[in-house]
Amino acid sequence: MRRGLQIGKILGIPILLDPSWLIIFGLLTYLLSTSFAEKYPQWSNSQHWVVGTFTSLLFFGSVLFHELSHSVVARHYKIRVISITLFIFGGVARIGRDPSKAVQEFNIAIAGPIASFVLAAAFLGLSTVFSFDEKVAALATYLAGTNFILGLFNLAPGFPLDGGRIFRAIVWGITRDFSKATRAAGTGGKLIAFGLMAYCLWFVLHGDWSRVWYGLIGYYLLGAANDSVMQLAVRETLRGLSAADVMSQEVPIISGSLSLEDYGAEVLRTGRRYHLVVTDDRLVGLMNVQALHAVPREEWEHNSVQSVMLPRERILWASQDEPLQRLLERLFAADINQMPVVSGSQDDGAHVVGMVSRDAILRVIQARSELRHATPNK
Numbered sequence: 001m002r003r004g005l006q007i008g009k010i011l012g013i014p015i016l017l018d019p020s021w022l023i024i025f026g027l028l029t030y031l032l033s034t035s036f037a038e039k040y041p042q043w044s045n046s047q048h049w050v051v052g053t054f055t056s057l058l059f060f061g062s063v064l065f066h067e068l069s070h071s072v073v074a075r076h077y078k079i080r081v082i083s084i085t086l087f088i089f090g091g092v093a094r095i096g097r098d099p100s101k102a103v104q105e106f107n108i109a110i111a112g113p114i115a116s117f118v119l120a121a122a123f124l125g126l127s128t129v130f131s132f133d134e135k136v137a138a139l140a141t142y143l144a145g146t147n148f149i150l151g152l153f154n155l156a157p158g159f160p161l162d163g164g165r166i167f168r169a170i171v172w173g174i175t176r177d178f179s180k181a182t183r184a185a186g187t188g189g190k191l192i193a194f195g196l197m198a199y200c201l202w203f204v205l206h207g208d209w210s211r212v213w214y215g216l217i218g219y220y221l222l223g224a225a226n227d228s229v230m231q232l233a234v235r236e237t238l239r240g241l242s243a244a245d246v247m248s249q250e251v252p253i254i255s256g257s258l259s260l261e262d263y264g265a266e267v268l269r270t271g272r273r274y275h276l277v278v279t280d281d282r283l284v285g286l287m288n289v290q291a292l293h294a295v296p297r298e299e300w301e302h303n304s305v306q307s308v309m310l311p312r313e314r315i316l317w318a319s320q321d322e323p324l325q326r327l328l329e330r331l332f333a334a335d336i337n338q339m340p341v342v343s344g345s346q347d348d349g350a351h352v353v354g355m356v357s358r359d360a361i362l363r364v365i366q367a368r369s370e371l372r373h374a375t376p377n378k
Helices: 019-039 046-077 101-127 134-153 162-175 176-207 209-237 261-271 289-293 297-302 324-334 359-374
Strands: 005-010 013-017 082-087 088-096 274-281 282-288 338-343 351-357
Touching: 005 046, 013 019, 013 046, 019 046, 019 082, 019 134, 019 289, 046 082, 046 088, 046 101, 046 134, 101 134, 101 162, 209 324, 209 359, 261 289, 261 297, 274 351, 282 289, 282 338, 282 351, 324 338, 324 359, 351 359
Parallel strands: 013 082
Antiparallel strands: 005 013, 082 088, 274 282, 338 351
16 A cells, blocks of 8 residues: 555654545445434434434544554654555555564554544443434444444454454564564464455355455455565565675766756666766765756756755665665665665765665565575475
């Protein structure tokens, strides 16, 4: 979940809406409005839709609160939260890296179900306090039940559910083996996924299509569980490798004094869409086609690369000894394709020694995987 329409920020965390969210929001609003019409025929048609819409909005607000609870605990452990995305199956918080300790994993994971149970209790209290108001009581009663179910479902011990992460944290803490813990949680996730799909299939075969949603959720969970195992394989494949092992020493370099007109000609000649700007082999900035197009065409001749480049302080870069797994995570987290490799520090001037890209890392993963499968067992 790396894409979506940003609708705002909470605590500095971008909140995104995936296009699939519109489908589930519309469907849920319709189902709630229809349900309220059956239970409360004395309400007007507009009241059914207004209460249904507000209930649907507050449900997804509850999902957002659930994800924010994960995010707050993650930030407590200095783990960057990239975004929170609402989509057809609920919500997901993207973090920059895995927790480094089992206790961190446990606390981040348990925060979500706790938040849902707190909301369930709060809405239950609201339904009691406003029992005299039929519409508020109906809304609050529904949200109390759904938040309780949301918290309970997420405690199922299978990855990527919160319960799966809690289970992984417990196994990790006992065995001190992250790989073994991930495989166990992934297996749990697959079992839960197959169970949901079997439950769906049973009802479909008996002519009841009302449980199809469970099959879709199971299919999503199965894919996510498989992804967790694949990520583990990537981690193991890249173990022991650093940025220096895969970096290319062919670095596209230009001078900051180059005019934008000449830079445009260089882009047309080479086809390269980005260049590092250096002075005396020291990294001072990054220039790309996006920055070039930000300047009106008639001003290219009168402006230099240095005037519009991304300054060094805002560039993500790697050291030669940075583990490749961590570097790949940073590339995906920042949603960029390449990163300069430097020696030295920001204080004494970063000396460019190479460039590492996602493609180069993925080629290493593929080659090592093929070689491992081709090696005969002894």
